[in-house]
Amino acid sequence: MSDSIRIAIAGLGTVGAGVVKILAERGDVLALAAGRAIEIMAVSARDAGKDRGIDISGFRFEKDARALGVAADVDVVVELIGGADGIAFDLVESALLNGKHVVTANKALIARHGAHLAQIAEDKNVALNFEAGVAGGIPIVKALREGLVANEISNVTGILNGTCNYILTEMEETGRDFEDVLVDAQDLGYAEADPSFDVGGIDAAHKLAILTSLAFGTKVDFAQVEIEGIEKINATDIYHAAEFGYRIKLLGIAEIVDGGILQSVQPTLVPFERPLAAVPGVYNAVAVTGNYVGDVILEGRGAGQGPTASAVVSDIVDVARGFVFPPFIIPTAKLREAKAPAKNSLKSAYYLRLYAVDRAGSMAEITRALALASVSIERIVQSGERMEAGSGRLPVVFMTHETDEATMREAMTLLAEHADVAGEPVMMRIDNSATH
Amino acid sequence: MSDSIRIAIAGLGTVGAGVVKILAERGDVLALAAGRAIEIMAVSARDAGKDRGIDISGFRFEKDARALGVAADVDVVVELIGGADGIAFDLVESALLNGKHVVTANKALIARHGAHLAQIAEDKNVALNFEAGVAGGIPIVKALREGLVANEISNVTGILNGTCNYILTEMEETGRDFEDVLVDAQDLGYAEADPSFDVGGIDAAHKLAILTSLAFGTKVDFAQVEIEGIEKINATDIYHAAEFGYRIKLLGIAEIVDGGILQSVQPTLVPFERPLAAVPGVYNAVAVTGNYVGDVILEGRGAGQGPTASAVVSDIVDVARGFVFPPFIIPTAKLREAKAPAKNSLKSAYYLRLYAVDRAGSMAEITRALALASVSIERIVQSGERMEAGSGRLPVVFMTHETDEATMREAMTLLAEHADVAGEPVMMRIDNSATH
Numbered sequence: 098m099s100d101s102i103r104i105a106i107a108g109l110g111t112v113g114a115g116v117v118k119i120l121a122e123r124g125d126v127l128a129l130a131a132g133r134a135i136e137i138m139a140v141s142a143r144d145a146g147k148d149r150g151i152d153i154s155g156f157r158f159e160k161d162a163r164a165l166g167v168a169a170d171v172d173v174v175v176e177l178i179g180g181a182d183g184i185a186f187d188l189v190e191s192a193l194l195n196g197k198h199v200v201t202a203n204k205a206l207i208a209r210h211g212a213h214l215a216q217i218a219e220d221k222n223v224a225l226n227f228e229a230g231v232a233g234g235i236p237i238v239k240a241l242r243e244g245l246v247a248n249e250i251s252n253v254t255g256i257l258n259g260t261c262n263y264i265l266t267e268m269e270e271t272g273r274d275f276e277d278v279l280v281d282a283q284d285l286g287y288a289e290a291d292p293s294f295d296v297g298g299i300d301a302a303h304k305l306a307i308l309t310s311l312a313f314g315t316k317v318d319f320a321q322v323e324i325e326g327i328e329k330i331n332a333t334d335i336y337h338a339a340e341f342g343y344r345i346k347l348l349g350i351a352e353i354v355d356g357g358i359l360q361s362v363q364p365t366l367v368p369f370e371r372p373l374a375a376v377p378g379v380y381n382a383v384a385v386t387g388n389y390v391g392d393v394i395l396e397g398r399g400a401g402q403g404p405t406a407s408a409v410v411s412d413i414v415d416v417a418r419g420f421v422f423p424p425f426i427i428p429t430a431k432l433r434e435a436k437a438p439a440k441n442s443l444k445s446a447y448y449l450r451l452y453a454v455d456r457a458g459s460m461a462e463i464t465r466a467l468a469l470a471s472v473s474i475e476r477i478v479q480s481g482e483r484m485e486a487g488s489g490r491l492p493v494v495f496m497t498h499e500t501d502e503a504t505m506r507e508a509m510t511l512l513a514e515h516a517d518v519a520g521e522p523v524m525m526r527i528d529n530s531a532t533h
Numbered sequence: 534m535s536d537s538i539r540i541a542i543a544g545l546g547t548v549g550a551g552v553v554k555i556l557a558e559r560g561d562v563l564a565l566a567a568g569r570a571i572e573i574m575a576v577s578a579r580d581a582g583k584d585r586g587i588d589i590s591g592f593r594f595e596k597d598a599r600a601l602g603v604a605a606d607v608d609v610v611v612e613l614i615g616g617a618d619g620i621a622f623d624l625v626e627s628a629l630l631n632g633k634h635v636v637t638a639n640k641a642l643i644a645r646h647g648a649h650l651a652q653i654a655e656d657k658n659v660a661l662n663f664e665a666g667v668a669g670g671i672p673i674v675k676a677l678r679e680g681l682v683a684n685e686i687s688n689v690t691g692i693l694n695g696t697c698n699y700i701l702t703e704m705e706e707t708g709r710d711f712e713d714v715l716v717d718a719q720d721l722g723y724a725e726a727d728p729s730f731d732v733g734g735i736d737a738a739h740k741l742a743i744l745t746s747l748a749f750g751t752k753v754d755f756a757q758v759e760i761e762g763i764e765k766i767n768a769t770d771i772y773h774a775a776e777f778g779y780r781i782k783l784l785g786i787a788e789i790v791d792g793g794i795l796q797s798v799q800p801t802l803v804p805f806e807r808p809l810a811a812v813p814g815v816y817n818a819v820a821v822t823g824n825y826v827g828d829v830i831l832e833g834r835g836a837g838q839g840p841t842a843s844a845v846v847s848d849i850v851d852v853a854r855g856f857v858f859p860p861f862i863i864p865t866a867k868l869r870e871a872k873a874p875a876k877n878s879l880k881s882a883y884y885l886r887l888y889a890v891d892r893a894g895s896m897a898e899i900t901r902a903l904a905l906a907s908v909s910i911e912r913i914v915q916s917g918e919r920m921e922a923g924s925g926r927l928p929v930v931f932m933t934h935e936t937d938e939a940t941m942r943e944a945m946t947l948l949a950e951h952a953d954v955a956g957e958p959v960m961m962r963i964d965n966s967a968t969h
Contacts, residue, residue, distance in 0.1 A: 126750070126863065129862075228680070236676050236679070239675060239676075243672070243851060246850050247842070247847055314562070372811065372832065393672075393831070393832070395829070396830040398826065403827065407681065408826075410683035411679060420854070420855075422854050
């Protein structure tokens with residue numbers, strides 16, 4: 098067996114503590130699998146004394162994580178601090194520049210600075226692994242980098258945020274509204290005190306940007322992701338979607354559309370019978386369509402100590418085994434720009450929900466407005482049952498024929514200003530195109 | 534970029550032709566991903582002149598595949614001949630002994646001789662990759678070897694044979710019997726002229742034996758797999774399973790039971806709402822339960838030219854990237870024996886179907902026999918509707934309370950000899966234990 102591989106762990110939160118725990122519990126087997134022992138040399142955290150349920154007395158403690166990036170006795174820096182910039186960025190960049198391998202769970206960092214950091218990793222011939230950054234314990238980065246490498250990919254679609262999926266699942270099962278369920282999710286630790294990062298779709302968008310790069314050979318480009326969260330979805334939407342045979346999921350979709358790459362995170366109506374519709378609670382899932390392999394779907398826990406630490410450790414073992422190659426599969430210099438397609442080119446049917454002012458003739462006016470906006474309606478449901486008592490607002494749901502997003506956006510603007518529409522209307526794409 | 538990696542392909546059937554096709558179509562991108570060009574030096578097949586829709590004129594043609602194992606200009610032998618012994622075995626063994634990497638899609642070979650061949654690969658420090666041998670295009674071997682390596686695995690459950698899953702799906706959708714659907718499947722090319730290998734569960738058992746070894750760190754031991762095919766399942770079984778809320782799937786299950794490792798391939802009743810119940814037609818799926826990661830499920834096409842060739846090519850790229858480590862994760866010398874548990878220890882509820890002789894008192898006698906055999910019944914369905922007209926045989930279905938397999942087998946022996954039972958009764962396990 099070779100010399101041990103020497104690692105340093107920056108950040109001892111839930112995931113960092115999980116990594117220490119796994120290496121303690123499974124060190125012997127992992128050494129056999131890796132061909133060498135994995136040895137923790139140093140750790141860094143804000144508070145040395147905090148009880149994390151792990152023993153860190155055998156490791157050097159660095160108050161400043163940046164020290165790990167230049168430590169002479171460290172081969173691999175494991176970055177679990179988080180944040181796209183600041184210490185996390187400084188540490189990863191310096192570690193790579195100093196010829197150290199980096200393993201990170203930091204999706205924001207890779208989504209924002211992935212191409213820059215990958216170039217340094219390649220120049221220094223070291224690994225930059227981020228399996229834990231995308232969909233927790235699901236080995237989707239490895240699947241794209243290695244297992245499906247033969248394929249030209251045309252579509253990646255994922256449920257990439259467990260908080261959102263938990264909230265949507267709960268809303269469906271209990272019939273309650275978003276705000277209500279969110280409070281519960283916060284109590285259970287499934288949502289942060291400031292939930293905007295998750296429910297606003299940012300977290301899913303970070304992951305999608307990374308998947309896009311791996312799938313399509315493009316420079317990771319977070320700015321190209323169209324992002325919409327789940328905050329506007331209410332119990333009426335969940336109810337009507339189900340009546341029509343759909344479940345609402347926050348989907349991240351990257352696909353080739355007219356030669357451009359569409360990257361979007363948005364609540365979407367998925368037919369019940371599709372695998373992605375069945376993904377419950379905090380689970381994540383990613384479906385990949387390749388030209389040879391067809392559809393491949395990976396599902397599992399997208400967050401939490403165990404799954405995320407499992408992914409971090411697998412990345413460390415890969416480094417110990419000597420696996421080093423470009424982080425985004427092909428050399429960074431060969432990655433293309435992730436050019437977005439013309440918006441008009443994406444055709445889809447849409448779900449549209451609004452509240453009509455409860456007076457004679459309002460429905461006629463609203464449908465006339467939609468016709469003028471060139472939106473062709475397949476079904477209308479105006480359901481008195483779901484009217485909020487005494488609100489004077491009547492929920493109305495439309496399913497449109499296939500149209501393009503620009504047409505829908507224009508119609509939404511018209512409707513929002515319409516005298517017979519109360520409040521802001523909501524539109525969602527209906528996913529009828531794919532088999533997953 | 535380094536020198537090219539030089540491969541030889543033995544066997545130009547569907548998969549072999551697919552590999553040649555992918556390397557021709559995607560050679561440029563694959564060279565970037567692998568860090569070097571992948572060059573086909575030689576091929577071997579029974580008939581040099583046959584039209585396969587690929588151009589092999591640029592490759593040396595060897596009539597005898599064994600020549601590839603000793604060819605001085607070959608770094609990787611890709612074995613796509615098939616069969617546990619004979620030429621395939623000779624070629625792979627000699628290639629490894631000659632210090633060549635081997636990539637194979639041959640599940641029978643690995644299930645029967647995996648430990649022997651892995652030892653040679655380790656001694657020679659070469660790779661022995663067999664992703665294409667298990668579940669076609671699904672990167673499950675890589676997931677177990679690498680992505681989930683941190684985990685102690687407690688259960689692997691898979692739908693591992695697309696032919697069986699197609700037949701079962703068709704039986705459910707059309708209400709037709711096994712023999713009927715099999716003929717159609719043969720016409721469509723989803724089943725072989727001699728289907729016994731698939732419908733008898735042997736093919737799934739080969740794959741399960743390999744998964745067991747990867748998941749539990751044991752020497753692959755095909756002889757330990759309990760195998761039951763789908764030949765005895767009829768339309769009545771499909772119908773009643775559905776009435777009870779279950780779908781019949783041929784499941785391969787490897788799990789820790791009382792410190793032993795149960796390996797079984799058998800038709801099983803899976804609750805509708807479970808992911809594995811939803812896997813349709815020729816698709817395969819594998820669920821893995823790890824102590825840190827929880828449940829991870831991978832689903833995709835388990836056979837066919839594209840998916841299988843995709844897996845073969847990913848294995849070749851891994852070799853080109855320089856990934857070499859023990860084929861069964863840890864060194865062969867450290868693998869344990871796959872000791873089966875005591876049969877009695879596995880508890881489960883069972884589905885039991887028989888045909889009662891249609892005369893007064895027969896049901897009383899049969900239920901008395903079951904009581905004497907200590908089988909406790911939860912539900913009985915005796916459905917006149919599904920009686921074959923004029924047969925004098927009345928289908929009866931039982932759902933048992935939890936019991937052990939030995940008790941059930943004894944009861945089955947008693948029933949088979951019972952004067953009130955016509956023909957052979959059928960029993961199937963009900964999978965209520967897992968979350969996948």
